[in-house]
Amino acid sequence: MARDLASAQEFYGAVLGWEFRPTRLGEQFSVAMYEGVPVAGIGALALRLGVPVAWTPYFAVDDADVTAARIRERGATTAVGPLAFGTGRAALAADPDGAVFGFWQGEVIPDWTLRGDGAAAWIELRTRDAFAAAVFYGEVLDWACERPGCCDVSYEQGHVIVRRGHDTVARISGGAVEAxxxxxxxxxxxxxxxxxxxEKAVETATGSGGAAVSPVQSSATSRSITLRDPDGALFTVVSPNT
Incomplete structure (x- = not known):
């Protein structure tokens, strides 16, 4: 969710090398493309909806009203919607620990999903209790159900891993502090x-009005750092550790 579509496109195009194409959701939406692969969406709706500028994962659901009811039944909050947008209905919600996420009912823009064959993004929930969060999202989003196509959930090396088929689509980690x-x-x-x-991504981001908000984190396979865009949205960039 951005305030100004053109400004957001200019920043993320410079930092991440994205190109943009319009969508059927209207002139205030665009899809970010990297080497021909759709990797993200930007909608200039933060002011209209009265929400902060932020990156938010959206999960596809069969029925937005049923999902909203499940969220409220489990002590969480539906903050915006479900509202009609273009080819479907969307909503913003917060889980019991305050982490914001979205859900979408309707036609999915072709190929606009997190995939294992070249997708340039992945998502991680850092929360207070990873197991409790996995139960909440599993019940709300039908993870680990018996129907074909449902996501599988497993606990591996202290993290909850969410997979669809052979592709890892999300990770849930514990230890976050609500206050x-x-x-x-x-x-x-x-x-x-x-x-x-x-380093080039950080230099470009800071030179374009953004800021680095964490030190560089290193693992055996990658290096990462969290950045803030000029409007305050947080995101993390990751590079191979060579």
């Missing part, structure tokens, strides 16, 4: 985008 002043520490969904050169 922490730092938004990096509070429960929230973290959206990660791949870059080839981490």
């Amino acid at each position: 922490a002043p730092d938004p990096e520490v509070r429960p929230r969904w973290h959206v990660h985008f791949s870059v080839l050169d981490l």
Whole structure:
């Protein structure tokens, strides 16, 4: 959710090398493309809906009203919607620990999904209790159900892993602190985008009005850092550790 579509496109195009195409959702929406693969969407709706500028994962559902009812039944909040948008209906919600997510009922833009064959993004929920969060999202979104096409959920090395078929689509990690002043520490969904050169991405972001808000984190396979765009949206860039 952005305030100004053109400004957001200019920033993310420079930092992440994205190109943009219009969608059937209207002139205030665009799909970000990286090497021909749809990787994200930007909608200039933050002011209209009265919500902060932020990156938010959206989950496809069969019935938005049923999903909203499940969320409320489990002590969580539906903040916006479900509202009609273009080819479907969308809503924003917050889980019991305050992490914001969206859900979508209707026609999905072709190929606009997180995939294992070249998708440049992945999502991670950092929350207070990973197991409790997995139960909540499983019940709300029909994860680990018996129907074909449902996501599988497993617990691996201290994290909850969500897979659809052979593709890992999300990870849930525990240990976040609800009252922490730092938004990096509070429960929230973290959206990660791949870059080839981490230092170049940071330099471009800071030179374009953004800021680095975390130190560089390194693992055996990758390096990452969390950035803030000029309007305050947090996102993480990840590069291979060579």
